[in-house]
Amino acid sequence: MAENGCIGTGPSRLGPYTLLESCGEGPRGQVFKAESDGRFYALKIYHSKTWARWDDLEKLSPSSGLNHPNILPVEGLGNSDGWSYSATKFLPGDSLAKVLSGLREKPARPASLCPIGATDEGEPQPDHFFRCVRMLQKVARGLQVVHEAGIVHGRISPGNLMFSPSGMLLLGDFGGGGHSLAQDIHYHAPEELQPDSWPAHKGSDIYSLGAVLYEMLTLNTPYHHPGAETIDPGATRKAILAGPPPPPSAFYNEIPPSLDACVAKALARDPENRYSSAGEMADDLERFLSGEYPLAAIEAQAQAPARPSHGFRLSHRLIAASVLLLLTAGAIWFSREAGKRSSLVNGALDALYRGDHAAARSEAGRLRSLDPANPRATALSESIARTRAFDHMVRALEALCDGDREAARNAVGAASDLLPRNDALESLADSLKEDPEE
Numbered sequence: 001m002a003e004n005g006c007i008g009t010g011p012s013r014l015g016p017y018t019l020l021e022s023c024g025e026g027p028r029g030q031v032f033k034a035e036s037d038g039r040f041y042a043l044k045i046y047h048s049k050t051w052a053r054w055d056d057l058e059k060l061s062p063s064s065g066l067n068h069p070n071i072l073p074v075e076g077l078g079n080s081d082g083w084s085y086s087a088t089k090f091l092p093g094d095s096l097a098k099v100l101s102g103l104r105e106k107p108a109r110p111a112s113l114c115p116i117g118a119t120d121e122g123e124p125q126p127d128h129f130f131r132c133v134r135m136l137q138k139v140a141r142g143l144q145v146v147h148e149a150g151i152v153h154g155r156i157s158p159g160n161l162m163f164s165p166s167g168m169l170l171l172g173d174f175g176g177g178g179h180s181l182a183q184d185i186h187y188h189a190p191e192e193l194q195p196d197s198w199p200a201h202k203g204s205d206i207y208s209l210g211a212v213l214y215e216m217l218t219l220n221t222p223y224h225h226p227g228a229e230t231i232d233p234g235a236t237r238k239a240i241l242a243g244p245p246p247p248p249s250a251f252y253n254e255i256p257p258s259l260d261a262c263v264a265k266a267l268a269r270d271p272e273n274r275y276s277s278a279g280e281m282a283d284d285l286e287r288f289l290s291g292e293y294p295l296a297a298i299e300a301q302a303q304a305p306a307r308p309s310h311g312f313r314l315s316h317r318l319i320a321a322s323v324l325l326l327l328t329a330g331a332i333w334f335s336r337e338a339g340k341r342s343s344l345v346n347g348a349l350d351a352l353y354r355g356d357h358a359a360a361r362s363e364a365g366r367l368r369s370l371d372p373a374n375p376r377a378t379a380l381s382e383s384i385a386r387t388r389a390f391d392h393m394v395r396a397l398e399a400l401c402d403g404d405r406e407a408a409r410n411a412v413g414a415a416s417d418l419l420p421r422n423d424a425l426e427s428l429a430d431s432l433k434e435d436p437e438e
Helices: 054-059 096-104 128-148 181-187 202-218 233-242 257-266 278-289 295-303 314-336 339-354 357-370 375-401 405-418 423-433
Strands: 017-025 029-036 039-046 074-080 083-089 161-163 169-171
Touching (some): 017 039, 054 074, 096 161, 096 202, 128 202, 181 202, 181 233, 202 257, 257 278
Antiparallel strands (some): 029 039, 074 083, 161 169
């Protein structure tokens, strides 16, 4: 065994595997392309002082029953001549890290999102960020299967996500104890960087996966300034502990706020505010892809602080919160009724998210014009009336803020014609009966 703990130039054979060529070296070991019984493997030979979670690696073997197309199974484990090793299927494709690095180094950097699956001309696909989200959504599904088996990855980064020949991302390199501080600082969860740091856990895996999605969407790691030539781990650590990174849409405005919200939830500083599981993250990304409004976006909208208004009493704030909750509930219903018209629905929902109800009604009207007899389009027409009622309720609140109770009553009456039975509307009407001097 080499004194420095690395295998160096030998041996040429280890156990049943013949080493063919080196594929690189990391902090935990060296990887070789190897052959055994006519099949090719990626053979990881661990450094002599490396600690690995062998129980986790054994759970990932085909005989364990754990199986998912986006998880790279461990097909061999062993120890020979003092060297410990694990073998997985050899994938001829590149790692995600290499693909992203190549895109960043292009002389003419893309003016849009990460063009994974670029056209023959090298331009981004029209659905580029949807493709990135779909890739990560499938990996999140696989991570849920792994977590259910009691396995925590602990080191998720673009370097251990490999492309299959068909372009699918596979997560590998399990069994580690945590990220390397210098190399993988951007994928550390904040709790892993505290003085009394936590060990890697399921929540930190979700954070790391969110950081990977952020990088796929923007070609920037969450806390690395695009103009910086080198990474300062100390400064990056402080930034991670200080607060959230800029949203992906700060780099590219094509990214809708609903996707920003999904990334932000995965990257929440407090583990309790992240997705509760990788499966929940996958479900929310699926909602985004299918044209529904992600729960993370609804949650972010409901928690957004109200704009301060002079003279706006506490009772009116509570009424406004009720209206906001009804608006977000309407957004859920609105999106589920129109899954087959995802582009129009996405436009309408993003307009609702911005508070542009006129634009939302316009998009819903376009959907109705495509197929007037479609029951979903009919339902959306009914939703327009409901949205108009909410407009009147907002006008009533604005009138109350201005002290114009007569205008507020008129707006409430208009809303009542469109939405006869509604708790928030009744509360608003009751408040207008109160003595304003009380």
